[in-house]
Amino acid sequence: MDTNSKQIRGRLARFGRTVIGFARRMTRDEGGASAVFFAVALLMLTPMTLGLVDVYISTTQRGQLQDALDTATLYAARSSATTTAEIDSIGDAALIANLVLPEGESIVESNFVLDGVKIVSTAAITPPGISPQIWNQQNLRATSEVVRNSNHVEVALVLDTTGSMGGQKLTDMKTAAKDLVDIVVQDTQTPYYSKMAIVPYASAVNVGSSSLASTLRGSAPTGTATTPTKKTYQFTKSGGGTTTLNITNCVTERTGAQANTDTAPGVALLGRHYASSCGSASIVPLSTSKSALKTKIDSFTATGVTAGHIGLAWGWYMVSPNFGDLWPSASNRPAAYGTNELLKVVILMTDGEFNTAYCNGVNAKNSTNSDVKINCDATNGTAFTQAQALCDNMKAKDVIIYTVGFALGGDPNAVAIMNQCATDAKHVYLPSSGAALKDAFKAIGQDINSLRLAK
Template identity: 25%
Template sequence: MMGAGPRRYSMLSRKPAVATSDEQTSKVRTRWRLWKDSKGGVAAIVAFSTIPMIAAAGLAADGLLAMLARAELSSAVDAGALAGARAFKQADLQAQARKYVYGNFNRGEIQEPPSVIVGQADGTVAVSATAVVPTNFMKLFGVDTMTVTAAATAQALGAGGMELSLVLDITGSMKGTKLSTLKTSANNLLNVLYKDQDTVENLAVAVVPFAGRVNIKPRREWMTTQPFLWQWWWTGCANERSGNAAYDDTPPATTKFPDFAPGGSVMNAGSYCPPNAALPLTASKATVKALIDGFQASGNTRTDIGMSWGWRTLSPKWRGVWTSGSTTPVDYDDPKVRKIAVLMTDGENTPWQSGDNESEAQTYAKLGNTCQGMKDNGIIIYTITFQAPANIDPYYSACATTPDHHFFSAPTEADLEEAFGRIGSEITRDNVRLVR
């Protein structure tokens, strides 16, 4: 029998040693100390990061305050510039502008009186202002105020000056109370423009009374033919030219006007030519009033021809043509002068009554071309239909600068007076706009 040898154990079967209670306690204490140390580090990090977070929140809040203040200051200087432009010709222009700046800003304190610079050459008023706004949060970090600035420029369109052409229907259907009402309405407009003065700086008025044609006496040199003794029987009315010149502002030096010979004879022209001749731009209220007071109604209606002559009284191409050596009409882009036309008619176009070859539709097409050409050159157009058929209103609303604002339908005499009154009230207020 073999003797027993030493006992051997496999490494796989060896059991791990069991830690003592002292060792376990030591490990728990070590972990606790590590957890306490990390908690203290996080607290420090949070503490240090809170300060910039608060500052950032304060900056955002005060930044919003600054944005609101800047927006309000911008609105205030806009109001100031517009007020100054409306008062362009008044001595207290700067005071008016500053009054509106102060009155429209409440979020801080304007440091100095707002700057107000007047551009006499182009009718502009430039206003700028700087304001100090108190902070709410940033004062905790030593920032008590913020500064905001704003600027605006407004322009007085025309800067108070005006060239006005009154294109007025004096056809036979205007006889009686209708013509009397027209005279009253037009004179009321003159009273608004001139008040008690006979002349006003940079104001000139033209009057184009029309029927089947427009009387341009005594300007026979504009005609293609001038036969001997023509001055004794020429009625004063020219015929239409051909092409675009029939309705645009081409001057007679470029294209002269043919004879008006209804029925083939110039001797018949008197039945369709109004007795009152057109008046070019004139400074004197008394001269304009005398023509209006002397209106005599006769003839048929051609608003397209009347309006084409209205354009010619305002076109700078005709400077020195109506009146030798005249400085009017001024250029279209003259910043000191607005150009305005008022067209009034009481009925449909009737080309057949004067033997014209055009259809009624063709005459309205010419009217539309004339109105568009005038508007393309910056002329403001008001149109009025007076006791006229409703079917013609679309032609005149389209002719006007805007259908809703510049077109008037006047079914009664009172409505006609009101229309002229509203036009007068509007055009005497200097139209203004913000330009930057």
């Protein structure tokens, strides 16, 4: 309450007490009927007058409560807090700081709730009481609501499902990844959406269907050829002799000028994949369905070698508008680059060295894995060289990149690409245990939410 209100209240209270005292004295004066009548009238009118004063004071204080609550709610909304508990703590402190109450009155209720991108608050204070013996007044209440400044979020989670991820490591990754889904994908999708795509990778990336694979890399007619043009490819192995492999539903690097860009596949086709198997679970485009994303994560098995650069490329493709036409549903399609209030994010997770690159759609001679290799080196260079080029080009499009090196064991190449690829040092995580991996994914999710709620 401001100084003027306090002064008015004090004067009115003193006036009321004076009038009541005067009236009582008049009733004791037996010298005149008119004095008695006047005193009785005063006794009847004074409580009504004080009641009107209470109404005035209540209206003034309710307005001050509303102003203070609006200010506190706006302050909480502008914070980077992402849970109701955090919002409530910030809002309570701001309300106390902004609301000055007269002596004897207090805040009896203060609640700030995070509801999607809104902060909804309620507060109550005890009423004024110049004449509490006559009027049993209710607490004074106010409510407020603020829509937070926010951003749409498109996140691609790129996960290592190679053979080295078997056992407890895969279990730990599944737990951490599902927690991340819950943090990033919001229950309320209006007025701002938050979507996530899943890209599991091993020796390549499985796009899920032969029809989509054909769209991406061009159709492969039935038959066998000694060039990579048919569904079956016969080639010379790096150690001599020939072997034959079938095409899979996985895709590999594209070659040429668009090798490390996100140019649409209709302009530059992706590479084919000839192997004994595809070696990874299939991708999930951008989705708001937590259950679908977590079901896919639960389906992962650990198998195959590590083509981390291909997983990384597909992380980019999932948030690239140039690949949007691949998806039949508009809800799966990324928005255009430069869209207002939009964040595009790629999270790359690996447990070790990128040891696989391709020549003619087959594991290249200079790959460092132990699988069957073709007798030619990788067309685009090593997996690490390609990964670095992809990261540079992504960052040039303002894609935010987080890297997570899980139990790398000091592998210098893997540590180097984690540091070189990320947006900056603050976006690099090198957890050495399952608990640390869970903490890393939680920290990334909270950071994404902080960016989502940034002005």
